[in-house]
Amino acid sequence: MKAFTQLDGLACPIDRANIDTDAIIPKQFLKSIKRSGFGPYLFDEWRYTDHGEPGMDCSTRPLNKDFVLNQARYQGAQIMLARENFGCGSSREHAPWAIEDYGFRVIIAPSYADIFFGNCYKNGMLPIVADEAMVDRLFKECEANVGYRLNVDLPSQTVTLPSGESFGFEINATSKHNLLNGLDEIGLTLLHADEIKVFEEKHKATQPWLFA
Amino acid sequence: MAGKTLYDKLWETHLVREDADGTCLIYIDRHLVHEVTSPQAFEGLRIAGRKPWRNSSIVANPDHNTPTKDWDKGIEDPISRLQVETLDNNIKDFGALVYFPFKHANQGIIHVIGPEQGTTLPGMTVVCGDSHTSTHGAFGALAHGIGTSEVEHVLATQTLIAKKSKRMLVDVSGKLGAGVTAKDVALAIIGKIGTAGGNGYAIEFGGAVISALSMEGRMTICNMAIEAGARAGIIAPDEKTAAYLKGRLHAPKAADWDKAVAYWNTLKTDDDAQFDTVVTLNGADIAPQVTWGTSPEQVLPIGGRVPDPAKEMDATKRTSIENALKYMGLSANTLLEDIKLDKIFIGSCTNSRIEDLRAAAVVAKGKKVANSIALAMVVPGSGMVKRQAEEEGLDKIFIDAGFEWREPGCSMCLAMNADRLSPGERCASTSNRNFEGRQGQGGRTHLVSPAMAVAAAIAGHFVDVRTI
Numbered sequence: 001m002k003a004f005t006q007l008d009g010l011a012c013p014i015d016r017a018n019i020d021t022d023a024i025i026p027k028q029f030l031k032s033i034k035r036s037g038f039g040p041y042l043f044d045e046w047r048y049t050d051h052g053e054p055g056m057d058c059s060t061r062p063l064n065k066d067f068v069l070n071q072a073r074y075q076g077a078q079i080m081l082a083r084e085n086f087g088c089g090s091s092r093e094h095a096p097w098a099i100e101d102y103g104f105r106v107i108i109a110p111s112y113a114d115i116f117f118g119n120c121y122k123n124g125m126l127p128i129v130a131d132e133a134m135v136d137r138l139f140k141e142c143e144a145n146v147g148y149r150l151n152v153d154l155p156s157q158t159v160t161l162p163s164g165e166s167f168g169f170e171i172n173a174t175s176k177h178n179l180l181n182g183l184d185e186i187g188l189t190l191l192h193a194d195e196i197k198v199f200e201e202k203h204k205a206t207q208p209w210l211f212a
Numbered sequence: 213m214a215g216k217t218l219y220d221k222l223w224e225t226h227l228v229r230e231d232a233d234g235t236c237l238i239y240i241d242r243h244l245v246h247e248v249t250s251p252q253a254f255e256g257l258r259i260a261g262r263k264p265w266r267n268s269s270i271v272a273n274p275d276h277n278t279p280t281k282d283w284d285k286g287i288e289d290p291i292s293r294l295q296v297e298t299l300d301n302n303i304k305d306f307g308a309l310v311y312f313p314f315k316h317a318n319q320g321i322i323h324v325i326g327p328e329q330g331t332t333l334p335g336m337t338v339v340c341g342d343s344h345t346s347t348h349g350a351f352g353a354l355a356h357g358i359g360t361s362e363v364e365h366v367l368a369t370q371t372l373i374a375k376k377s378k379r380m381l382v383d384v385s386g387k388l389g390a391g392v393t394a395k396d397v398a399l400a401i402i403g404k405i406g407t408a409g410g411n412g413y414a415i416e417f418g419g420a421v422i423s424a425l426s427m428e429g430r431m432t433i434c435n436m437a438i439e440a441g442a443r444a445g446i447i448a449p450d451e452k453t454a455a456y457l458k459g460r461l462h463a464p465k466a467a468d469w470d471k472a473v474a475y476w477n478t479l480k481t482d483d484d485a486q487f488d489t490v491v492t493l494n495g496a497d498i499a500p501q502v503t504w505g506t507s508p509e510q511v512l513p514i515g516g517r518v519p520d521p522a523k524e525m526d527a528t529k530r531t532s533i534e535n536a537l538k539y540m541g542l543s544a545n546t547l548l549e550d551i552k553l554d555k556i557f558i559g560s561c562t563n564s565r566i567e568d569l570r571a572a573a574v575v576a577k578g579k580k581v582a583n584s585i586a587l588a589m590v591v592p593g594s595g596m597v598k599r600q601a602e603e604e605g606l607d608k609i610f611i612d613a614g615f616e617w618r619e620p621g622c623s624m625c626l627a628m629n630a631d632r633l634s635p636g637e638r639c640a641s642t643s644n645r646n647f648e649g650r651q652g653q654g655g656r657t658h659l660v661s662p663a664m665a666v667a668a669a670i671a672g673h674f675v676d677v678r679t680i
Contacts, residue, residue, distance in 0.1 A: 016535070017528050018407060018507050022647040027628050031277065031291040033251035033298050035360075045649050054291055083528065085408035088441065089647060090626075091343040091357035092249065114377075114411055114443050115343060115357055122361035172375070173233040185361070186260070189237060189369045192229060196265075196371055199228045199239055209464035209472050210241050210336065211268070 002124035003182030007105055008151045009078030011142045012068060014043075019082065020089035021116065025098040029054055038094055039101030043069060069102075073146045081138050082109035087116025096123045106152050108159065110135050121175045124182065126154060128169045154180060215482025217379050218448050219414045222354035222479070226337045228371055237371045241336040242353075244322045245272035245308070245363070247299040248628070249341025253364035254302040265370035267307035271331045274299050275321045276628045278314050280591050280618035287314065292629065306367075309462070312595075320594025320620040323347040323561035327431065328596050330460025334449035334476040339366055344561045344644065346437040350430035351457075352449035352479045354414070357438065377443065378488040380413040381481075384421035386495040391678035393571065394429035395563060395642065395661035397421060397493075398436035399501035403511040405491055410442030413489065416481060417447050421495035427456040428567035435562045439508040439644055448480040502548050502674055503646045503659040505536030510646075512548060514664070514676045520544035539648055540656050541636065548674050551658070555639040556581070556588035556615075556669040557651070560625035563642035563662050564593030566600050572662035573606040575670070575677060581614035582672030589616040589631070591623040615669070627652045640668040 029041045031054055040058035047069055049062045063070045069077075080099065086109045087095060096119045099107070105125055110132045112120075120127040130138070141161070142148040151160040154176065160166040171179075178185060189196075204211050216224075228237040250272075257263070264270065277292035279285075287293040296314055303311045310329055312319040318329070323344055326332040338348040338355035341363040348355035358372065366372055382401055402409075415437050422430065430447045437445025454473050457463040464472040499513035510533075512519075521533040521544060537544065542551070558564070558572050569592060581588045590610045592598040598620055601607055607617045624631040625643035633639055633655025642665050643650075646657040660668065667677040 017532055020507075020645075020647045022626075022645070022650050026649055026653070027626050030248050030628065031289075031295050033255070033295055035252045035255075045653055051653050085411065085441070088407055089343065089645060091341060091345075091359055093252075093341075093359035093361060096359075111408060111411060113408075113441060115359060119359035119361065122359060172235060174231060174235040174373075185373060186262070186365050186368045189365065189371060189373065192237065193369075195229055196237070196239070196369060200266075200370070203226075203239060207335065207472070207475065209468040210333070212462070212464065212468065 001122070001182045001184060004105060004124055004126055004154055004179045006153045007078060008149060009106065010074065010076055011079040011081055011138065011148050011150050012074040012077035013081040013139050013142045014068060015083065015139060017083040018085045018088055021087055021092050021095040022089055024087065024095040025092065026052065028052070030092055030094050035097055036101060038098035039103065042098040042102045043067070076103070078104055079106045079108065079150050079152065080104045081135065081142060082107055084110045086112050088113040091115045093119045096120050096125055100125055108135065108138060121179060122185065124179065126152065126179065128159065130167060130169060134167055215485035217481045217485045217487060218352065218416055218446055218479060219354065219379050222335065222337070223376055225335070226354070234375055236374055236376065238337060238374050239371055240339050240366050241269060242271065242331060242338040243269045243366050244326055244338065244340035244345065245270055246276060246322050246340070246342060247274040247295045248276045249360050250302065250363055251295065251298045252360050253367060254306065256364040257367055262368045264306050264367045268309045269370065270308035271310040271326055271329065272299065272303050272308045273312045273319055273322050273325055274314050276622045276626065278621040279629050280621050280623045280631055283315055283619055316595070318595045320597065321561045321564060321622055323435065324565060324593030324597065327351065328460070328594055330457055330463030333457065333463065334453060334479050339372060343438045344435050346443065346445045347431050347435040347561055349434040349437065349444055349446040350427060351453055352446060352476065354444055354446065356443035377414040378412050380410060380415045380442065380489040380491065381487040382415055382417050382491045383419040384417065384493045384495055385419045386421060387424070388421055388495045388498060389678070391663060392498055392500060393661040393663060394425055394432040396498055396501045397495070398433050399503065399508065399511045399659060400493060400498045402436065402440045402508045403501070404493065405440055407439060407507050407509045408441045410437060410440040413442045414444040414446060415440065415442040417445060422447055423450065426567055427452055428565040431565065432562055436644055449476045500661060500664050500677055502664065504540065504542065504548065505533070506539055506646055506648050507536070508644070508646060508659060510536055514548055514674060516548055518542050518544055518546040518548070550673060552584065552638070552673045553640050553668050554586050554637040555633060556585060556665050557624045557639055557641040557643065558589065558662050558665050559591030559593065559623050560643035561593065562644045564591060564597065566597050568642065568662045569597065569601045569606050572666045573609045575663050575666040576613040576615065577609050579613050579670045581669045584672040585669055587616065588614060588669045589618055591618045592620050594620050624651050626650060640665045640674070
């Protein structure tokens with residue numbers, strides 16, 4: 001997993017509440033047996049005016065010019081501004097894969113769906129929860145100012161606005177440590193393999209039918 | 213000391229270790245696997261040179277990509293076929309307790325076959341790379357969806373890194389009226405608390421209405437917990453749970469059975485336990501529900517009218533309504549009963565079990581699908597459901613009424629196989645999500661119960677199933 005420490009990046013506003021994972025990456029792209037290559041299909045049904053299928057060359061597809069990701073001023077964006085309950089719906093990790101593959105490393109929203117939120121950390125992305133008033137302000141400033149950038153600093157857990165003002169965000173210690181160091185969770189968990197084995201034996205003794 | 217909720221008990225009995233910041237390692241008893249969210253996880257194992265910790269915890273089956281007709285032709289889409297064959301190969305290499313490959317007599321939707329085979333039991337932790345894993349909470353199991361990285365983590369370590377959720381009780385008291393089903397209860401709950409209402413919570417469903425439901429009905433309720441934002445929905449096991457499981461292939465046998473049932477009887481929330489949030493509904497107030505928008509919370513009782521965005525004060529909500537009406541091709545204030553349908557889909561992990569098909573057949577019997585309906589299809593949840601329905605003659609009722617009787621699978625719930633809506637087509641669907649493009653790009657989905665879907669098929673538009 002890629003480590004994340006600090007990012008000074010262009011922000012892009014996706015102004016819609018309850019964006020679901022079907023919108024982030026439509027189901028036809030879930031047929032892939034790979035983890036990479038989903039970026040060109042991010043928000044496929046909003047981004048292009050034709051019907052997308054896996055394997056299509058997206059550089060020749062007709063763009064929906066009204067969609068924010070297609071606007072010149074947001075090319076190269078790495079920080080996504082989003083609204084409440086972002087990533088609701090299916091557990092597909094293809095959603096954070098697509099967002100990350102496109103180039104985003106940070107999402108800032110008032111709230112997220114639980115499964116999506118956890119999936120972000122596992123892919124080296126930082127989902128930041130900010131209060132609604134702050135998110136609203138970021139949307140307004142971002143839309144009003146071409147080239148609007150934010151500075152996100154994980155060690156100090158702060159986001160700094162172009163004005164120099166900043167706000168803090170919460171993250172639990174384990175997720176922060178793993179993200180800062182780009183650690184593989186499976187390897188870390190297997191350090192506790194003996195504890196798992198002890199638990200398993202005890203569990204088997206009390207509910208043997210679970211192991212039949 | 214305050215008592216414990218059922219969720220607390222399930223959590224504590226699976227807690228392997230807890231870090232100072234509340235990050236926990238919980239043990240996983242059952243791992244359900246399907247073809248869409250597993251290939252990258254198995255690939256990860258291979259690259260790291262790891263083996264599954266306990267392959268006898270795995271129950272696997274392709275379901276999302278499999279066709280529901282012309283099985284003799286195999287899977288025509290080469291990308292779908294590769295994904296299904298990849299699962300075949302992964303299970304061959306790594307092993308599983310249960311594997312039903314494409315066309316096996318018992319193959320079906322993973323959330324239908326798990327309980328059917330007796331591989332979902334009270335007191336278990338159950339995970340799957342699929343958000344509708346919440347279904348299995350109907351048995352008093354702690355069951356929820358996980359991402360592909362977590363699928364790999366569970367394969368490699370038999371554990372999941374997790375933080376404890378908050379506890380919500382949804383208490384549905386009283387009694388449901390005739391024609392009102394578990395699906396209507398689920399949609400009414402989502403209408404009340406919203407699709408983000410359950411974020412951060414595990415929901416326990418209780419009250420007289422829930423106790424009175426069959427296991428199939430309880431699975432429908434827990435299945436939709438995720439549409440309310442809750443990863444897990446749970447219902448305490450009781451004698452119906454035990455009766456459903458007794459004699460199933462992988463259910464406990466002989467002396468183990470009695471011990472298991474005695475243990476299952478302890479799996480309930482203590483009288484003095486506290487929930488973080490309590491939501492109450494009265495079953496008598498719930499009418500058959502129809503969604504009108506592109507989120508399951510955009511739902512109304514039949515008899516209602518499509519909302520008018522001009523009357524919504526909140527700007528974000530007003531925009532959501534406007535976007536939904538535009539996508540759905542509906543005008544404000546239209547009577548739900550005036551909405552005409554093009555297709556009817558009865559199936560999915562929400563509503564494809566035998567009881568759902570029986571409820572649908574009662575309405576379909578002796579009737580005909582309206583000429584204006586381009587396609588009405590019934591997709592049973594599994595091979596076992598299909599055979600049972602055929603033994604009961606339900607297939608004939610559907611076919612005589614003009615429905616297509618298909619092979620089992622996820623089908624048009626998410627349209628990964630050939631079953632899908634064309635742009636602009638409108639569908640009454642017994643599935644779980646009405647998101648934009650869910651059933652096919654540009655397709656318009658209205659979520660309803662099986663009985664309401666059949667009633668709409670016959671009339672050609674929505675009708676109140678209680679009036680026919």
